[in-house]
Amino acid sequence: MSSAVAARTEASAAAPGSARPILAATGLSARYGHVEALHGVDIRIGEGELVAVLGPNGAGKSTLLRAIMGLSANSGEVAFRGELLPRSDAVAVATRGIVLVPEGRGLFPPMSVADNLELGAYRLRDKAEFNRRRERVLTLFPRLKERLGQAAGSMSGGEQQMLALGRALMAGPKLLLLDEPSLGLAPRVTGEILETLGLLNREGLAIVLVEQKAPLALELANRVYLLSLGRIVAELNPRDITSHDDLAQHYFA
Amino acid sequence: MTISPSITSPERRPIALRLAGLLPWLFAVVVVGYAMVVGGYAATVVSFALIYAVFVTGLNLFMGFAAQVSFGQNAFAAIGGYGSAVLTATYGWSPLPAMVIGIAAAVMAAAIVGFPTLRLKGHYLAMGTLAIGLITYEITVEWQSLTQGYLGISGIPPFGIGAYEVTSDRGQLVMLSLVVAACAFAAARIRRSRFGRALSAVAGSEEAATALGIDVSRYKLMAFLLSAGFAALAGSLFVHVVGYVSPEVFGLHMVIVTFTMLYVGGIGTVAGPLVGALIVSLLPETFRAFKDYQDLAYGAALILLLIYAPRGLASLFAPRGRS
Amino acid sequence: MKQTFWATSLVASVAMAGISPAIAQETYKIGVSAGLTGYAATVDRAWRDGVELAAAAVNAKGGVMGRKIQVIVEDNRSEPQEAVTVYRKMLSSDKVDVFVSGCVSAGNFAAAGLLLRAKVPMMLCSILPQQAEHLPWAFTTLPPAGFEVEKRLEYLKEKTQIRKIAVLHDPTPYANLQKGVAERNAAKFGIEVVSVDQYKQDDADLSVQISKARAAGAGAILKIGLGGTTLTAAKNIKQLGADMLLLTSLEDLAVFGPVSEVLGDKFFFVASPSQVYEALPEGGLKTGIKAFLDPWREKFKDRDPNWASRGWDGVMLTVAAIEKAKSLEGEKVRDAYETLSGFQGTTGVYNFRPDLHQGITENPFVLATIAAGKVKVVQ
Numbered sequence: 001m002s003s004a005v006a007a008r009t010e011a012s013a014a015a016p017g018s019a020r021p022i023l024a025a026t027g028l029s030a031r032y033g034h035v036e037a038l039h040g041v042d043i044r045i046g047e048g049e050l051v052a053v054l055g056p057n058g059a060g061k062s063t064l065l066r067a068i069m070g071l072s073a074n075s076g077e078v079a080f081r082g083e084l085l086p087r088s089d090a091v092a093v094a095t096r097g098i099v100l101v102p103e104g105r106g107l108f109p110p111m112s113v114a115d116n117l118e119l120g121a122y123r124l125r126d127k128a129e130f131n132r133r134r135e136r137v138l139t140l141f142p143r144l145k146e147r148l149g150q151a152a153g154s155m156s157g158g159e160q161q162m163l164a165l166g167r168a169l170m171a172g173p174k175l176l177l178l179d180e181p182s183l184g185l186a187p188r189v190t191g192e193i194l195e196t197l198g199l200l201n202r203e204g205l206a207i208v209l210v211e212q213k214a215p216l217a218l219e220l221a222n223r224v225y226l227l228s229l230g231r232i233v234a235e236l237n238p239r240d241i242t243s244h245d246d247l248a249q250h251y252f253a
Numbered sequence: 254m255t256i257s258p259s260i261t262s263p264e265r266r267p268i269a270l271r272l273a274g275l276l277p278w279l280f281a282v283v284v285v286g287y288a289m290v291v292g293g294y295a296a297t298v299v300s301f302a303l304i305y306a307v308f309v310t311g312l313n314l315f316m317g318f319a320a321q322v323s324f325g326q327n328a329f330a331a332i333g334g335y336g337s338a339v340l341t342a343t344y345g346w347s348p349l350p351a352m353v354i355g356i357a358a359a360v361m362a363a364a365i366v367g368f369p370t371l372r373l374k375g376h377y378l379a380m381g382t383l384a385i386g387l388i389t390y391e392i393t394v395e396w397q398s399l400t401q402g403y404l405g406i407s408g409i410p411p412f413g414i415g416a417y418e419v420t421s422d423r424g425q426l427v428m429l430s431l432v433v434a435a436c437a438f439a440a441a442r443i444r445r446s447r448f449g450r451a452l453s454a455v456a457g458s459e460e461a462a463t464a465l466g467i468d469v470s471r472y473k474l475m476a477f478l479l480s481a482g483f484a485a486l487a488g489s490l491f492v493h494v495v496g497y498v499s500p501e502v503f504g505l506h507m508v509i510v511t512f513t514m515l516y517v518g519g520i521g522t523v524a525g526p527l528v529g530a531l532i533v534s535l536l537p538e539t540f541r542a543f544k545d546y547q548d549l550a551y552g553a554a555l556i557l558l559l560i561y562a563p564r565g566l567a568s569l570f571a572p573r574g575r576s
Numbered sequence: 577m578k579q580t581f582w583a584t585s586l587v588a589s590v591a592m593a594g595i596s597p598a599i600a601q602e603t604y605k606i607g608v609s610a611g612l613t614g615y616a617a618t619v620d621r622a623w624r625d626g627v628e629l630a631a632a633a634v635n636a637k638g639g640v641m642g643r644k645i646q647v648i649v650e651d652n653r654s655e656p657q658e659a660v661t662v663y664r665k666m667l668s669s670d671k672v673d674v675f676v677s678g679c680v681s682a683g684n685f686a687a688a689g690l691l692l693r694a695k696v697p698m699m700l701c702s703i704l705p706q707q708a709e710h711l712p713w714a715f716t717t718l719p720p721a722g723f724e725v726e727k728r729l730e731y732l733k734e735k736t737q738i739r740k741i742a743v744l745h746d747p748t749p750y751a752n753l754q755k756g757v758a759e760r761n762a763a764k765f766g767i768e769v770v771s772v773d774q775y776k777q778d779d780a781d782l783s784v785q786i787s788k789a790r791a792a793g794a795g796a797i798l799k800i801g802l803g804g805t806t807l808t809a810a811k812n813i814k815q816l817g818a819d820m821l822l823l824t825s826l827e828d829l830a831v832f833g834p835v836s837e838v839l840g841d842k843f844f845f846v847a848s849p850s851q852v853y854e855a856l857p858e859g860g861l862k863t864g865i866k867a868f869l870d871p872w873r874e875k876f877k878d879r880d881p882n883w884a885s886r887g888w889d890g891v892m893l894t895v896a897a898i899e900k901a902k903s904l905e906g907e908k909v910r911d912a913y914e915t916l917s918g919f920q921g922t923t924g925v926y927n928f929r930p931d932l933h934q935g936i937t938e939n940p941f942v943l944a945t946i947a948a949g950k951v952k953v954v955q
Contacts, residue, residue, distance in 0.1 A: 069464060094466035106461030111453055119454050122447075123466045171465065293668025297661055394747050395774075404749040405656070405682050407707040491657070496689050499682040501655050541650070541665070548613075 021079075022047045022175055022206045023068070023098075028076035030060075030067035037063040039230045040076065045175065045208060050201040052217035052238075053210045055227035061210040062103050064227065065177045068208075069093055069100045080175070095123060097174035101181065105164035109153025113144055113163055116152050120170030129172075137166040140196055158189035165193065175206045182213055194220060273570045277524035284531050289426050296422035302534035303429035304490045308507075309514045309526035310436045311483020317521035318449060319476040320456030324508055325366075325382030326484045328389035329359040331503035333485025334492045338406040339399060341493075348412050352489040359485030360478050367477040372470050386508065393500040405499030409492050425494055432490065433527060436483065441523045443479075452476055456521075517558050519565020528567050532558075603646035604639070604904055606631065606891065607672035609662050609687065611680040614654025615777070618828065619802075619883045620678035623701050624649050626887025627676050629871055640895045641904060648672060652683045659683025660690070667694050673904060676890040677701065679883070681749050688714060697910040699890040701883070703750055704933055711933060715913050717886040717893070717923065719936040721753035722761065724846045727941045728798055728823045729758070729765040731844065731955040738796045738821065742771040742789030744782065744809065746801030754800045754825075770794050777803050783812040789820070796821040806831055810838040826941070828880040829951070836946035844954065847944040850885040850922050855953045861940075864920040885922035893919060893926060893935070 023045040030038040037060045045051050055061050067074040070090040078085045086092045100106075108116055117137065121130050138145040141162040147155060152163055161181055168176060178197070182190040190213075198220050201207050211217040218224065218238045226234040288299035308330060315321050336355025340346040362385070370381035393400045400406065412419045412428060419428050443449045451472050454462035459469050492498040510533065518529020540550035562569050608627055610620035631645040639645060648670050650662035659680060666672040667690060674697055677684055681702035688710035691698055700716040732738050743758050745751040755772060762769045770792040773785040782805065789797055797820055799809055806824050813820055822839055824832075826846045836843050849861055853869055856862045868888045872881050896919060898904060901912035916935070919926040924940030943955035 071460060071463065090463040091466055091468050094464060100464045102461065102464060106458055106464065108454055108457035108461070111450075111457070115450055115453070119450055119462075119465055119467075122451065122454075167465075294661075294665040295668075297664035301657060301661065397747075397752070402747050402749070402752065403682060404706065404752065405685055407685050407688070407705060407710070495657065495660055495686055497656065497682075497686040499656050499685070501682055502657055504655075506653075506655060538661075538665070547651075 020047050021045060022049075023078065023080055025068060025078045026076060028064070028067055028074060028078065030063050030072045030074040037230050038067055038074070041227075041230070041232055043225055043232065045206055046222075048201070048204045048206055049222045050197070050207045050209060050220055052221035052224045053208060053227055054212075054214050054217060054224060057212065059227040060230040061227055062179050063230075065100055065102075065179050065208065065210060068177060069098065071100075094171070097172065098177065099168045099171045099173035099175070100177040101164045101168045101179060103179040103183075105160055107152045107160055107164055107167070110151055112149055113152055113155070114148045116163055116167050117144070117170050120167035121172070124172065133170050133172060137169050140169070141166050157184050158186065158193070161185060161189070161193055165196070169200075173205065175208070176200070177208045179210050180212060181209070182211065182216055190216065276570045277528045277567045281524075281527050281531060284535070285426060285430050289423055292422050296426055298534055298538050299531070300422070300425055300429055300494060302530045303426070303433045304487050304494065305511060305514060305534065306433045306527045306530035307436050307490060308484050308487035309511050309518070309530050310433075310440050311480035311487070312511055312515055313520060313526045314440065314443065314452075314483070315476045315480035316515060317525070318444060318452040318456065319473055321473055321476070322379040323382040323477070323480070324379055325384070325386035325389075326480060326511065327503045327505070327507040328385045329363060329481040329484035330488030330491070330507065331389045331393055331500075332359040332362055332488070334488030334498050334503060335393060335400055335406075336485070337489040338409050338492045338498045342406050342409045348410060348493050352486070352493075355489050356482050356485040359481050359488075363478050363481030364474070367474050371473045371477060386505070390500055390504055393503070400500070403499060405497055407497045409496045409498065411496065412493050429490065429494070432486075437523060437527060440526075444523060448472070448475070513555065516565060517555065519567030522565060522567040524570075525565050525567035529565065532566065602643060604641070604643040604898075605646050605648055605670060605672045606894065607663070607666035607670065607675045608647060608649040608677055609652045609659050609666070609675065609680070609683060610649060610678035611654030611683070612649070612651040616654040616678065616680045620654075620680065620701070622880070622883035623678045623887040625876065626868075626872075626884030627891055629868070629875065629884065630888040630891035633871060634891065634895055640898050641902070643904065645891070652680055654680050654683070656680075656682040656686040660686050663687035663690055667696065672696065673906060674894055674909060675699070676887065676894060684714070685710075694906075696906045697913060699894055699913070701886060701890070703753065713910060715893075715928065715933045715935065717889050717921070717926075717936070718934065719923065719940060720934055721750060722757040723936075723939040723941055724825055725754050725757045725798065725800070726761065727846055727939060727943050727955065728844070729762060729767055731823070731943045732767060732796060733765040735955070736796075736821070739766060740768050740770045740793045741796045741798055742773070742792065742794035743769055744773055744775060744785055744789070744797055744799045746777050746805070747774055748801065751800045758798055758800075775801075775805060777801065777805065779805055780808065781812065782809045783816060786812045786816060786818060790816065790818045794820065796823060799824045801825060802827055804831075807835050807838070810835045810843065814838055823943070826882065828882070830880060832946060841945065841947070844943050844945050846941050847951070847953075848882045848885070848923055849940055849942070850881040852942055852944055852951055852953055855951065860920045861924070865922045868922045889921035889923055889926070892921065
């Protein structure tokens with residue numbers, strides 16, 4: 001873990017968001033059904049950064065990820081590497097290399113692990129690159145290798161989360177959006193998955209991690225946004241947060 | 254265009270299960286073979302069943318593989334059937350080019366309906382397809398200068414290769430069996446292809462598929478067009494085999510029968526449409542001796558099938574999760 | 577695996593049981609493809625009952641050429657593809673000798689090719705197939721489409737001052753044929769057809785068509801087609817206050833009571849002889865009908881005899897053809913049908929010829945109305 005800590009320190013040495021942003025959202029609002037669940041949110045993700053978005057249930061965390069992805073009716077602007085993303089066009093967003101692992105993982109339960117992985121690389125036509133990615137994913141998650149022929153829905157929660165992450169990696173993401181990867185998992189499995197995320201981030205992958213379990217996220221993140229009732233209420237350096245009370249203070253500030 | 258064949262290894266399945274997977278096909282071969290030997294009435298029933306199998310295979314692409322709903326596939330069968338009938342009987346074309354034009358017209362009609370409606374979700378599409386089914390039926394009744402209304406069009410020539418026309422029962426059975434085998438093969442290939450996996454993803458979760466960069470509405474449209482093509486092929490086969498067509502052939506009755514076939518056979522499976530078409534065609538004939546109780550017996554048999562094989566007969570022979 | 581076994585055995589038993597040939601018996605077999613369910617149900621059930629009644633009458637007298645008649649009825653659900661299946665079933669499994677089939681014309685057309693190949697003739701309730709090569713094996717008891725129309729035109733010409741009429745018809749083949757006759761032949765009666773409109777059998781309102789007819793100056797409406805729409809038309813005429821006569825097609829008498837209550841003496845209908853039996857003069861026709869009507873009334877009371885009477889005729893014509901041919905063979909019976917002339921049936925006199933397979937050549941119909949709850953012949 002020491003190298004992880006070092007990497008984090010280095011990245012966060014720069015002022016928050018001042019790194020060249022891979023993604024910048026301004027005035028992002030989104031509706032969820034008839035309810036406006038996000039009100040004019042501004043966020044920036046630097047290249048190679050791991051940003052955590054924390055907040056209680058119903059704060060709009062998932063909606064934020066869906067809005068970036070173009071999956072919900074939204075207003076405001078999202079720029080990816082300086083280029084505006086088309087509104088409400090998830091296919092176009094996905095094509096640019098932004099990959100979402102949605103709440104509940106979004107796997108195809110009746111399909112095999114192999115087929116799920118293959119669908120991750122759906123837009124890839126280069127066979128050599130496909131094999132390279134597949135090899136990489138199976139090295140990261142050796143357990144998937146044992147279960148290639150098994151239906152995704154028949155695996156344990158932890159394995160399914162590995163598959164969801166593996167499938168996202170098959171797409172060759174430049175920015176990974178993760179919606180509560182720890183949900184419903186045993187602490188040991190969560191640790192395993194977060195460790196892998198740390199590894200990927202150290203290799204330079206930008207990640208937005210939405211979590212309810214703050215301590216887990218704080219350990220990995222370069223920067224933290226606090227979201228409450230659809231608004232960003234604070235932007236913090238994780239090192240400044242030493243206890244759960246600190247977080248609570250920010251919410252009520 | 255497939256990047257790699259599915260790694261899902263059938264060779265790792267127990268041999269008994271693999272053999273069980275062949276049972277639906279074996280059943281089909283036995284039934285068709287029996288009809289071929291006996292001829293007559295059995296040949297007629299099985300011929301119609303095979304034509305339905307083509308139709309249901311297409312329906313399965315859209316409803317099973319892509320998990321959409323269409324109540325209007327009979328419209329495309331009507332377009333294919335009447336295309337063939339009018340071009341051959343009225344304008345003296347030979348069957349094959351007439352069939353091709355009929356199928357092309359049906360696919361075009363499907364594009365016109367599908368393009369706007371497939372962007373919508375759920376019941377809008379279902380309602381749209383129901384409408385096109387009813388409208389097409391009305392057109393076949395009302396456009397009498399072309400379709401001759403309820404009088405129907407007779408004198409439609411049978412299929413043939415050169416001067417040889419397929420008129421005998423056995424000849425027609427052989428021809429239809431080849432067509433059905435080709436359709437089933439195509440369905441199996443589609444299922445294992447990149448396109449088929451994309452359809453499965455759409456069926457699993459449109460949102461997850463979209464997030465993976467799969468253009469959901471485009472794939473739904475493609476599946477719809479393909480299924481319309483199969484329906485039109487079935488419609489054309491019907492008119493050339495029977496030699497006659499009238500609006501009732503492609504009425505609401507066809508929608509009900511083919512839905513029953515799809516669910517009895519096993520929606521989403523490759524063998525299901527054929528098995529369903531054969532069973533649903535044979536069952537009422539089995540109970541014909543019951544006279545007034547024929548429908549009752551048939552209904553009871555259907556209910557039993559739904560209780561004991563809720564996911565269809567073909568799925569009984571497939572290992573769970575890979576149906 | 578238990579389920580697998582269950583399914584396999586079910587499937588196998590279906591395949592085996594489905595299509596076992598019937599045991600051959602020394603009977604003469606008449607096949608009936610009838611729409612016992614579906615749109616033709618009312619008509620075809622009556623047709624079937626007429627056929628069965630006739631067969632029983634023939635059998636009571638010892639059958640035909642020493643054989644008892646066996647009637648095999650299959651329901652074609654009023655659908656052509658079902659008709660093909662049941663024709664096929666009766667041909668190959670039951671080895672039927674002749675067909676006396678019902679009024680689902682599309683079904684009879686669809687199967688016509690099969691009969692040609694099997695050399696089995698059919699005597700129909702419906703119109704004849706349109707395909708020239710199918711015609712030699714098909715005969716019908718149906719009077720020509722023009723007769724119903726001409727009877728009405730005749731009445732208007734002779735008994736009224738009305739010279740402008742409207743035609744209202746449904747899209748069935750028989751109705752279309754009649755419409756064509758009305759358009760072509762009205763002038764012969766000095767009558768002009770000022771409007772022609774189509775409706776559907778399930779239409780619940782015909783006031784648009786009727787208003788149009790009135791605006792065009794029509795003094796009478798010739799309605800061509802069956803079902804509840806006759807009452808609808810009557811009600812619409814009354815609601816619109818239109819001063820028009822309504823002359824409707826041949827139909828089940830039960831339909832006409834309510835219509836007559838609405839329109840009174842402005843309502844007329846075409847009736848077949850069996851429907852107005854009591855009003856007929858003594859003679860060959862009345863005797864012919866009596867042979868049928870006595871057993872019919874005994875069994876079915878006051879149920880309308882019209883469709884059943886033609887089913888009866890179908891069987892009696894077949895028996896006559898067999899006796900004339902002195903053979904039960906399909907081809908010989910077919911030839912004999914073509915020579916039957918002067919045959920007194922319940923619907924009129926049948927005169928078949930090799931070039932004429934529609935045997936009724938003289939208009940047997942009458943025009944009737946209902947006065948004081950009783951059917952009264954006016955023409």
